[in-house]
Amino acid sequence: MSERINxxxxxxxxxxxxxxxxxxxxxxxxxxPSSVHQRGQQAKRLLTQARKQVASLIxxxxxxxxxxxxxxxxxxxxxxxxxxxxxxxxxxxxSGQERKGKHLIVSAIEHPSISLIARRLELDGxxxxxxxxxxxxxxxxxxxxxxxxxxTVLVSIMLANGEVGTIxxxxxxxxxxxxxxxxxxxxxxxAVGSIPVDVKALNVDALSLAAxxxxxxxxxAALFVREGVRILPLLEGGGQxxxxxxxxxxLPAIVGMGIAAEIAQQGLPERIEQLxxxxxxxxxxxxxxxxxxxxxxxxxIRRVARRGAPQPPAADDADSxxxxxxxxxxxxxxxxxxxxxxxxxxxxxxxxxxxxxxxALVLGLDHAGIAVGLGSACNSKAMRPSHVLKAMxxxxxxxxGALVLTVGEPTTEDDIDRALEIIPVVxxxxxxxxALTAR
Amino acid sequence: MSERINxxxxxxxxxxxxxxxxxxxxxxxxxxPSSVHQRGQQAKRLLTQARKQVASLIxxxxxxxxxxxxxxxxxxxxxxxxxxxxxxxxxxxxSGQERKGKHLIVSAIEHPSISLIARRLELDGxxxxxxxxxxxxxxxxxxxxxxxxxxTVLVSIMLANGEVGTIxxxxxxxxxxxxxxxxxxxxxxxAVGSIPVDVKALNVDALSLAAxxxxxxxxxAALFVREGVRILPLLEGGGQxxxxxxxxxxLPAIVGMGIAAEIAQQGLPERIEQLxxxxxxxxxxxxxxxxxxxxxxxxxIRRVARRGAPQPPAADDADSxxxxxxxxxxxxxxxxxxxxxxxxxxxxxxxxxxxxxxxALVLGLDHAGIAVGLGSACNSKAMRPSHVLKAMxxxxxxxxGALVLTVGEPTTEDDIDRALEIIPVVxxxxxxxxALTAR
Numbered sequence: 001m002s003e004r005i006n007x008x009x010x011x012x013x014x015x016x017x018x019x020x021x022x023x024x025x026x027x028x029x030x031x032x033p034s035s036v037h038q039r040g041q042q043a044k045r046l047l048t049q050a051r052k053q054v055a056s057l058i059x060x061x062x063x064x065x066x067x068x069x070x071x072x073x074x075x076x077x078x079x080x081x082x083x084x085x086x087x088x089x090x091x092x093x094x095s096g097q098e099r100k101g102k103h104l105i106v107s108a109i110e111h112p113s114i115s116l117i118a119r120r121l122e123l124d125g126x127x128x129x130x131x132x133x134x135x136x137x138x139x140x141x142x143x144x145x146x147x148x149x150x151x152t153v154l155v156s157i158m159l160a161n162g163e164v165g166t167i168x169x170x171x172x173x174x175x176x177x178x179x180x181x182x183x184x185x186x187x188x189x190x191a192v193g194s195i196p197v198d199v200k201a202l203n204v205d206a207l208s209l210a211a212x213x214x215x216x217x218x219x220x221a222a223l224f225v226r227e228g229v230r231i232l233p234l235l236e237g238g239g240q241x242x243x244x245x246x247x248x249x250x251l252p253a254i255v256g257m258g259i260a261a262e263i264a265q266q267g268l269p270e271r272i273e274q275l276x277x278x279x280x281x282x283x284x285x286x287x288x289x290x291x292x293x294x295x296x297x298x299x300x301i302r303r304v305a306r307r308g309a310p311q312p313p314a315a316d317d318a319d320s321x322x323x324x325x326x327x328x329x330x331x332x333x334x335x336x337x338x339x340x341x342x343x344x345x346x347x348x349x350x351x352x353x354x355x356x357x358x359x360a361l362v363l364g365l366d367h368a369g370i371a372v373g374l375g376s377a378c379n380s381k382a383m384r385p386s387h388v389l390k391a392m393x394x395x396x397x398x399x400x401g402a403l404v405l406t407v408g409e410p411t412t413e414d415d416i417d418r419a420l421e422i423i424p425v426v427x428x429x430x431x432x433x434x435a436l437t438a439r
Numbered sequence: 440m441s442e443r444i445n446x447x448x449x450x451x452x453x454x455x456x457x458x459x460x461x462x463x464x465x466x467x468x469x470x471x472p473s474s475v476h477q478r479g480q481q482a483k484r485l486l487t488q489a490r491k492q493v494a495s496l497i498x499x500x501x502x503x504x505x506x507x508x509x510x511x512x513x514x515x516x517x518x519x520x521x522x523x524x525x526x527x528x529x530x531x532x533x534s535g536q537e538r539k540g541k542h543l544i545v546s547a548i549e550h551p552s553i554s555l556i557a558r559r560l561e562l563d564g565x566x567x568x569x570x571x572x573x574x575x576x577x578x579x580x581x582x583x584x585x586x587x588x589x590x591t592v593l594v595s596i597m598l599a600n601g602e603v604g605t606i607x608x609x610x611x612x613x614x615x616x617x618x619x620x621x622x623x624x625x626x627x628x629x630a631v632g633s634i635p636v637d638v639k640a641l642n643v644d645a646l647s648l649a650a651x652x653x654x655x656x657x658x659x660a661a662l663f664v665r666e667g668v669r670i671l672p673l674l675e676g677g678g679q680x681x682x683x684x685x686x687x688x689x690l691p692a693i694v695g696m697g698i699a700a701e702i703a704q705q706g707l708p709e710r711i712e713q714l715x716x717x718x719x720x721x722x723x724x725x726x727x728x729x730x731x732x733x734x735x736x737x738x739x740i741r742r743v744a745r746r747g748a749p750q751p752p753a754a755d756d757a758d759s760x761x762x763x764x765x766x767x768x769x770x771x772x773x774x775x776x777x778x779x780x781x782x783x784x785x786x787x788x789x790x791x792x793x794x795x796x797x798x799a800l801v802l803g804l805d806h807a808g809i810a811v812g813l814g815s816a817c818n819s820k821a822m823r824p825s826h827v828l829k830a831m832x833x834x835x836x837x838x839x840g841a842l843v844l845t846v847g848e849p850t851t852e853d854d855i856d857r858a859l860e861i862i863p864v865v866x867x868x869x870x871x872x873x874a875l876t877a878r
Contacts, residue, residue, distance in 0.1 A: 004477075006478070008474060008476065008478075008479075011471040011473070011474050011479070012469060012470065012471040012474075012687070014469050015466050015467070015469060020463070020466055020467075023466070024459070024463065027454050027459055027462070027656065028454070028459075030451060030453050030454060031451065032450040032451040032651075032657075034450070035447060035450050035451075035810070035812065035813075036798070036801045036802065036805070036813050037447065037801060037802075037804075037805035037810040037811070038443070038805055038810065039445070039447075039810055040447075040450070040810075068508075069507075069508030069509070069512070069658070069686065069689065070508070070674075070686035070687050070689070071686070071687065072674050072675075072676035072677065072685045072686035072687070073508070073674055073686055075676065076674050076675060076676070111676060111677075112675070112676045112677055112678070112685070113674075113675065113676030113677065113685060113686075116675040116676060117675060120675065210687070212471075212687060217466065217689075217691060218471075218687055218688065218689045218690050218691065218692075219508065219658045219659075219689025219690075219691070219692050220658075220689075234673075235509075235511050235512055235515050235552075236511075236515060236551070236552065236555040236556060236559065237511035237514065237515070237550065237551045237552030237555060238511065238550075238551055238552065239551070246511045246551070246552060247508065247509035247510070247511035247512055247552075248451070248509050248510065248511070248649070248651060248657055249657065250508065250509070250656075250657045250658025250689070250692065251657050251658075252656060252657065252658070252692075253657075253658050253689065253691075253692065359475070362475045362476060363475065363476075365476075366475070366476040366477055371474070371476040371477065371478055371479075372476070373474065374474075374475050
């Protein structure tokens with residue numbers, strides 16, 4: 001039997017060997033960064049080093065970065081902590097009933113770690129606007145502008161959707177929030193490591209990221225909070241992370257996150273090129289071979305830009321940063337010579353296949369040696385049409401055969417070509433079964 | 440230079456080699472337990488296995504155990520989640536002002552991850568009673584009885600204090616809470632792995648534990664919640680841990696916690712014997728060699744019992760469990776033949792040394808090759824007299840020279856004897872400096 005093919009890099013990326021080695025060393029060294037003696041201070045140095053490495057990946061200052069245990073914690077904390085700390089003090093002392101009137105905006109395609117907290121805050125007296133998305137999963141800056149109110153405290157919109165791959169126009173959206181004096185948080189968990197992410201260019205106040213999405217281990221994540229922005233802690237205790245996030249640091253995982261960040265930063269443009277080529281090969285191949293296949297999310301216009309334009313002159317840093325900030329689905333088109341313009345995550349392919357059910361397809365492909373993702377990768381128990389696809393206007397019937405295929409650095413052209421042989425056969429077999437059952 | 444001596448096993452225990460190996464294998468295997476395909480299901484099996492191992496260590500059912508990222512998260516969640524879920528629904532819908540009247544009881548020597556949340560709940564409308572402790576750090580069952588009110592929702596008292604080592608009479612305290620219909624949570628983070636901990640014998644509704652206190656890695660901890668007890672989640676999102684604790688599981692750390700639990704369970708009586716003998720050797724030696732040294736916490740009456748009594752007949756399981764439940768400082772004395780009675784953690788020694796400051800002592804000993812703990816091991820930045828010592832009635836002056844010395848399995852008699860040569864010299868040197876400065 002030939003080797004298994006992994007098209008589920010979106011759920012968890014494999015650990016980079018250097019990351020594993022550094023984690024082992026940290027495990028051996030041991031030590032609690034809060035201890036005053038030598039072993040403790042050595043642990044503290046490892047923590048400082050990792051903070052620098054991760055901050056560098058998103059162009060933040062190390063002191064703007066707080067380590068957490070997972071993306072869910074970062075997102076929960078951002079929403080709860082920013083909302084609570086930035087409700088006017090006069091209102092905070094009033095009772096629950098009287099606090100009503102504090103406004104929060106999120107999009108309809110956020111991860112449950114955002115949407116469920118928005119719901120919880122609503123129960124506690126906030127009022128919440130949920131912004132729609134278009135057929136491609138894009139939030140419209142016009143919609144945000146219309147939704148803003150004088151008492152909007154916080155806007156939270158994801159940088160990229162891990163399911164359909166849509167990259168949102170965060171730079172424009174954050175500017176609209178700031179115009180009205182609101183804070184802007186972005187869940188960048190699916191984006192960091194896959195596309196350039198620069199907190200200064202995006203001009204966000206807070207940003208969530210997780211190590212296991214860019215070659216680091218599970219159990220380490222972070223929240224960037226811009227210097228000067230107030231946030232209340234979610235976890236309280238011994239006062240670690242300058243009091244913002246208590247709890248003994250998970251040092252081996254954090255060290256792994258640091259090394260993974262350093263590696264992710266190296267050769268990102270080449271990796272984007274490599275992965276989007278592989279993804280396009282898979283996409284085009286499936287599109288040709290399977291009837292009744294629908295590709296979701298925005299089409300990626302990267303290649304249009306690169307082909308039509310001459311090589312851009314070496315842009316200075318500010319220009320390049322601004323360009324990154326402009327990236328996203330709502331941009332009207334790439335600037336001339338702009339080869340960094342992306343509207344979809346370069347490694348992501350999301351399809352709906354008529355006449356088959358996702359669950360059967362995932363299991364059938366698994367049996368045939370191919371691992372793919374099902375709807376939201378975060379919860380295999382949620383056997384219902386994805387809220388993201390519903391928000392994009394797909395019917396339950398259309399959303400039924402949804403599949404996420406994500407390529408990674410280990411993916412080869414041979415993997416793609418083998419998968420292009422296997423997937424149509426599995427689809428046909430399942431369709432035959434369905435037809436038989438229906439008769 | 441001879442090898443360094445570690446007397447700071449309380450801050451973080453060293454990783455057991457088998458634990459490291461299992462973690463490495465889990466890192467290599469990768470996979471997200473929420474994925475439906477083979478790699479995901481393999482990850483899920485690892486998670487199930489670890490849950491069984493950790494549950495077994497505290498005599499819980501696997502489905503009563505929820506993994507978290509650290510002890511602080513377990514404690515924060517227990518207090519917030521149990522309190523919120525068990526406030527009568529009628530009251531929950533009322534505004535902050537009207538909710539006042541819901542009662543919470545904690546002790547004066549809880550870790551900040553409990554006491555700060557109690558404070559936070561108070562700001563949100565709870566009313567909180569803080570129980571005093573006696574000179575040995577013991578909570579009195581009589582005091583709890585007097586503090587109970589008809590509307591007491593929750594009592595949270597730690598099983599053992601990691602600083603002074605006091606073991607609280609949790610079995611008696613929980614019974615008092617239950618008599619009045621309140622829930623009982625215990626922070627057992629400093630206890631699990633060091634003494635037998637049995638949730639059934641203790642009869643608690645919830646219990647916190649953390650892997651890095653029993654040979655496991657940082658980054659994995661758990662909360663036991665007795666079957667049928669309601670708790671609201673602290674982290675919400677993808678619905679992991681049957682919806683009670685969302686967030687991608689930190690699988691390598693959890694696998695490590697499982698193996699560490701299995702190892703911690705093996706030979707615990709022998710380990711207790713070994714560590715308490717080493718601790719006593721250190722205690723007696725320091726007591727003889729340093730004038731103006733005060734030993735804090737209860738004296739450990741284990742040896743009295745063992746020496747005076749014949750070997751007990753093989754007790755049946757229920758008896759032995761009841762005996763474990765009775766362990767703690769408020770017990771009037773050991774039952775005849777009871778060789779498991781402990782009033783202080785067997786590896787713990789807490790002293791105050793006149794005429795020196797803790798910080799200087801920790802640094803001086805570190806320089807001389809001995810790692811010890813300072814006040815609360817969780818936060819080296821808190822350069823103030825420990826709240827535990829203050830609650831025990833020590834003056835600021837007495838508390839100034841506080842030191843925690845914890846022995847571990849790697850500790851040898853030779854380590855102790857070398858330390859007994861070094862520590863008095865360092866103390867004398869510091870006292871000379873202080874005397875000079877004072878002149």
